[in-house]
Amino acid sequence: MESTWQHTTVLLKEAVEALLTRTDGTYVDATFGRGGHSRLLLSKLGPQGRLIAFDKDPDAIAEAATIADPRFSIRHQGFSNIGALPPQSATGILLDLGVSSPQIDNPARGFSFRNDGPLDMRMDTTRGESVAEWLATADMDQIAEVIRDYGEERFAVPVAKAIVARRAERAITGTADLAQLVAGAVKTREWGQDPATRTFQALRIFINAELQELQQALEASLDLLQPQGRLVVISFHSLEDRIVKQFIAKHSREVFDRRAPFAEPVKMRLKALDRIKPSADEVKANPRSRSAIMRVAERTEVA
Template identity: 80%
Template structure:
C-alpha cells in the first residue's frame, strides 16, 4: 500500500463548483487519483446522485476500494474507455490530467528524476512496456522524436545519441538516476530553476502512457457522453495538454458554415466555453505543484 504518499488535490473546490449542476446527476471522474475530487463531489450529491470513476493505476484503484459509498463505482481503465458508457448519461465529466504526487514521490514508480528507482513510468503497472524496456530497443530517431515532440526539448538529438551510446557501451539504462545523469551531461543550458532532466522525463512519461492520444479520444467521447447542459471540466498541467483541450473546446464552440453552400444552415455548436481558471496565489504558495495548472470549463449544448 502507498498510504505514506500524500496528494494535495489541485483546484479542488473550483472544479466541483464548476462541475455540479444538480445533486441527483451522474458524474464521471475520469482520473480518480487519490479521490480528492470524488470525495468532495459525493458530499455535494443527494441520495440519487452517483459517481463513476476511472483510473489506470492499480494503487489508485486500491485506494478507491476503501471508499464505501453505494453511489460510487471505480473502473480500472484509462479514460479512453469513456466510450463504453451510455450516450448522454453523464451530468458532468471531470478530467484531472497528469500524474499524482504519490506517483511522483514513490521511487518505485520511476517517474521522478529526484529519486533513485527503476526506470518504469507506467501509470498501469499491470500491463505495457516500461520506459527502460522501450529505451533498450528504440532507434535513435525514435527516441529523439519522442523527446522533442512530447518534451519540447531542443537538445533531443544529443540526449538520444547519449542514450544509444550508453546502451552500446554499457548496456541499457535501468534506473531514473542513470537517465537523469546522462541527460544532465547532454543538456548544455537550461532554464533557471529547472532540472536538465525535466523535459526528457515528461516526454518519456507522456509517450509510454499514450497520454495525449488518450486525451484526444476522451474529449471526443465526452461529446456523446454528456447530457444537454452537462459540464466538461478539464485540469491540465502543461502546454501540450492544455493546447489540445483549448483547441477542442474552441472547435466545438463555434457554428460551422459550409462555404460551398453559404445559405445552408450551419452545423450547430456542441459546446459552450464557460471559464478558464488558474490556482490562486495562496494555493500555489501552499502547493507549488499547482503553479502550472489550468482548468477549462465547457457546457454541452442541446445540439
C-alpha cells in the same frame, strides 16, 4: 496501497463547484487519482446522485476500494474508455490530467529523477512496456522525436545520441542513471529546472499515450454529456492545455460548409465558460499546482 506518500488535490473546490449543476446527476471522474475530487463531489451529491470513476493505476483502484458508498463505482481503465458509457448519461465529466504526488514521490514508480528507482513510468503497472524496455530497442530518431515533440526539448538529438551510445555499453534501467546521462547532453537549462525535466516528461507522456488518450476522451465527452452538462479539464503543461483549448474552441462555433452555402451549418456543441488558475495561496501551499489551468465548458442542446 501507498500510505506513505500524500497527495494534495489541485483546484479541489473550484473543480467540484464548476462541475456540479445537479445533486441528483450522474458524474464521471475520469481520472480518480487518490480521490480528492471524488470524495468532495460525493459529499455534495444527494441520494439519487451517482459517481463513476476511472483510473489506470492499480494503486488508485486500491484507494478507491476504501470508499464505501453505493453511489460510487470505479473502473480499472484509462479515461479514454469513458466512451463506453451510455450516450447523454453524464451530467458532468472531470479530467484532472496531473500525475499524482504518490506516483511522483514513490521511487518504485520511476516517474521522478529526484530519487533513484526503476525506469518504468507506466500509469498501469499491470500491462504495457516500461520506459526502460522501450529505450532498449527504439532507434535514435524515434527517441529524439519523442523527446522533442512531447518534451519540447531543444537538445533532443544530443540526448537521444547519448542514450544510444550508453546502451551500447550497458542497459539504462534506473532513473538516476538516465537523469545523469541527460544532464551531460543538455547544455543550457531554464532557471530552477533540472535538465532532465523535459526528457522525463516526454517519456512519461509517450509511454502512456497521454495525448492520444486525452483527444479520445474529449471526443467521447461530446456524446456522453447531457445538454447543459459540464466538461471540466485541469491541465498541467502546455501540450495538454493546447489540445483542450483547441477542442473547446472548435466545438464552440457553428461550422459552415463553403461547398454547400445553402446547407444548415453544423451547430456548436460546446460553450466555453471559464478558465481558472490556482490562487496565490494554493500555489504557496502546494507549489506543484503552479502550472495548472482549469478550463470549463458546457454542452449545448443536443439536436
